Amino acid sequence: MLASQRRSRILEEVQRSGAVRVSALVEHLGVSDMTIRRDLEVLAQEGRLQKVHGGAVLPGGPSIEEPGFAAKSGRQNPEKQAIAAEALRLVEPGMAIGLSGGTTTWTFARLLRDVADITVVTNSVQVADLFSGEPRTDQTVVLTGGIRTPSEALVGPFAVSAIRSVNLDLMFMGVHGMDLRSGFTTPNLVEAETDRAFVETSRRFVVLADHTKYGVLGISTIAGIDAADVLITDSGLAEEHRIVLRERVGELVVVDAGPGTGDEAEEPPA
Template sequence: MLALQRRALILDLVRRDGAVRVAHLVEQLGVSDMTVRRDLETLARSGSLEKVHGGAVATSTTTTGEEPGFEAKIDLESTAKAAVATAAAGLVKPGGVIALSGGTTAFAVAAGLRHIPGLTVVTNSLPVADLLRGHAEELDAGAPTVLLTGGSPTRSAALVGPLADQAIRSLRVDLLIMGAHGVSERAGVTSPNLAEAQTNRALIDSAEQLAVVADHSKWGVVGLSRFAVLSEIDYFVSDDALGEDARSVLSREVGRLVLADTTSA
């Protein structure tokens, strides 16, 4: 069993039972005590559960109002994030007009767009704009054109607020690729930042199609403010460690569920 699959199973058990013990996981997964403890540490760093003495307890159903910084999130679930980004970039057509939201997964997607010819990218993400503009001189005339919204930066380096919202509402894009702090069946797609949620809503309203990019660790996490319901999503791009319950819900609710292969990331 791959590490990502093992962690997805651990999360399923935690969310079902509310808590797990290391000894039980060792027996059920057939791995060492140290392997289980490393998995729990990784999941705890991503905010998916909370480590306690002898095991872990669920925290993913707790509403979160704290927004992690961009640098704090960039290395979390990096393999899954890379696989998701590659799959999402495959949805983008040459010559199109797309939007990219803030967040580290959207940033990973941007890296895969640099060689798509004739692309126009609208973004409220400072790192995305820096990435695409920084490579423009290295590429030919077909490098993406970048339009950066105004606004005030959040801790995740996304520009939000009335200036950003006004600029976004004047635009129309073919496809919006949007990251998420959390996704759940009841809460939908959420953010811990109220202003960012509002700007994300403006981005959604400007787009013909919506693709949400979120690795398996985002499922079951609920932020303070919802900006989309599952039925609004045309493409939900995640990785192959996503749990069966999540797959069932998303297959029913969204237009198309895309599961990226982490073994090739």
């Protein structure tokens, strides 16, 4: 295969899934690790993808670009499953839990369905649908009202009013990006206000964010990095980034998204 053909195949994979790993490309294309890294370097220089630790992602879009739920659902699934499994360790029966919109929190919500005696407050239509499919008498699910965003989150004054009327033990939030200067961000100005209400009404604020979110910047800040009581991410995050985050967040938890992380998991809805 010619280099140009190989690079076209790499771009097709990045565009299909949003991200690729060097190890997966080596196996898929049957070439060396060094060859793949050279290809990624060339494509990055051309502005056709962005190199990250261990692979590549789509080039960073504008800070107001908001991918839909379906577009994000195929990205970093092993990482999301590992993060969700770790987040479940924080939950105990009797808790009131907040869940923001997004595919990472949706993955986490799948596991919460097996926890007895909890109340879940969410502005995510997709999360609420998960619980409605298997109703339990020992679980209470509260879906805020509001205006629906491309990520299937309900936002705006109705959502904010509902959130501010409750007190949460734990708030689990997925974010569009995290940056040391700008904090945890979203590309949706109205969603940022709704998310801030969640942070303000919770005793502990837990961020669920895979490594590709580091360095990504949305137009609006939800909270500063140091506002997170716990940040759960995956081992794809570079060590130098882990060092600075450990100094800023209450607790940094890094999980391994290796084989056996849950490939049998159901697919997020389109």
